[in-house]
Amino acid sequence: MFRAVALFLVFSLAYAKHEIYDGHQIFKVSVKTHDHVLLLKDLEQDFGLDIWSEATLDHPGMIMVSGTRSKMFQDLMADEGIQAELEVENVKALLDLEDKLFGNASSKNFTSSRASALALPLNKVYRYEEIDTYLEELARAYPNVVTLVNAGKSFEGRDMKYLKISTTNFQDTSKPVVYMESLLHAREWITQSATLYAIQKLIIDVTEQDLLQNIDWIIVPIANPDGFEFTHTHQRLWRKNRAVGYMVGDLCVGVDLNRNFDAFWSEASSNIVCSDTFHGRAPFSEPETAIIRNIVDEHKDRLELFLDIHSFGSMILYGYGNGVLPANGLNLHLVAVRMAQEIDAVKMSWNNNYIVGNVALVLYDASGAAMDYAKVSGVPLAYTFELPGHRFGFGTGAGFFVDPDFIEQAGFETWEGIKAGARSALASYRTKHNAK
Numbered sequence: 001m002f003r004a005v006a007l008f009l010v011f012s013l014a015y016a017k018h019e020i021y022d023g024h025q026i027f028k029v030s031v032k033t034h035d036h037v038l039l040l041k042d043l044e045q046d047f048g049l050d051i052w053s054e055a056t057l058d059h060p061g062m063i064m065v066s067g068t069r070s071k072m073f074q075d076l077m078a079d080e081g082i083q084a085e086l087e088v089e090n091v092k093a094l095l096d097l098e099d100k101l102f103g104n105a106s107s108k109n110f111t112s113s114r115a116s117a118l119a120l121p122l123n124k125v126y127r128y129e130e131i132d133t134y135l136e137e138l139a140r141a142y143p144n145v146v147t148l149v150n151a152g153k154s155f156e157g158r159d160m161k162y163l164k165i166s167t168t169n170f171q172d173t174s175k176p177v178v179y180m181e182s183l184l185h186a187r188e189w190i191t192q193s194a195t196l197y198a199i200q201k202l203i204i205d206v207t208e209q210d211l212l213q214n215i216d217w218i219i220v221p222i223a224n225p226d227g228f229e230f231t232h233t234h235q236r237l238w239r240k241n242r243a244v245g246y247m248v249g250d251l252c253v254g255v256d257l258n259r260n261f262d263a264f265w266s267e268a269s270s271n272i273v274c275s276d277t278f279h280g281r282a283p284f285s286e287p288e289t290a291i292i293r294n295i296v297d298e299h300k301d302r303l304e305l306f307l308d309i310h311s312f313g314s315m316i317l318y319g320y321g322n323g324v325l326p327a328n329g330l331n332l333h334l335v336a337v338r339m340a341q342e343i344d345a346v347k348m349s350w351n352n353n354y355i356v357g358n359v360a361l362v363l364y365d366a367s368g369a370a371m372d373y374a375k376v377s378g379v380p381l382a383y384t385f386e387l388p389g390h391r392f393g394f395g396t397g398a399g400f401f402v403d404p405d406f407i408e409q410a411g412f413e414t415w416e417g418i419k420a421g422a423r424s425a426l427a428s429y430r431t432k433h434n435a436k
């Protein structure tokens, strides 16, 4: 693992775009026993597997393997009786296809129902600088409802900015606060559509006045700016932040930000720097997670709903990451079902219905997650969304690849779910507030 990653880093600078993924393959892996699940977990570290989605007894997972290790991997799977089907022959080819689709999309005239100069066309993934400019423009154009907050700097020194959207400048404590963020994991590009769509529906094209009038919103479009930029400039499939200093020579860098929060920290994550689930040196060791913590802490009295948008898998997950259900577990589940039903009603027919449940039961134990920090801080409703992985141009092997034709749909359908969640949060907050 160590040597493989070191080689990647050296070569990634010298080779052309996506060259480091040339020959990488993706396998659909089906497991039959719990031992299989554990074996794959071990192999992630020992063998340098990139687990795109976890295999569980209920559904297959997707695993990326480098070309040089593919044969060894397949032999090992065969020996263990684990079924591994080749899903993507060469990852580089799909990345090239993604570039081509984005190139075609930007040359097409994108028309949308949201006719406003300030609505970003949702047919591309916007870079950090573009989002930064956009947030500044919105704050200037809509000073009565939008406040732009510069919350501090990322590891590499990028400003972490977020929007506060409120008709009462966050002064009316009879309103709940709803928080949402995207791109905590760098490669999960499709998630940007969810926050951008929400921003547009709350500021530019307001069709649900109740959501704007009765709720204060906090929206963080890029929760991991350094990692996100790195996916554009170096490695499209990078997940973590870009923290250095964890290893002599920095042969492996980056912390999995969604394992770095102070909630069961380090209990079910990796202490190996090279791992994609490396949890960092301490809870909130990373500036990006510390900034999110500060937002949660500042607003926790009124924060009723916390949404961390990830991809992929069509899931709405809640805590805790160790499989223990919070005291309001039933309500957490009911609100998640409500959100999932709204999304399912308008989703593309070829995508699966959303799965709803406790993250450890549906997927695997995971500690230090953002949603669990929100929950232990007292936020009643805290969720991780996993947006769909199946997209027009890519079929079932799509995973993290984004078809630009799917971006607006992803934003739209996710917003249907968020609306339901926000209304549930409003109702429960009012019940509590009136009871005081």
Ligand SMILES: [Zn+2]
Pocket: 185, 188, 310, 311
């Ligand atoms: Zn993620």
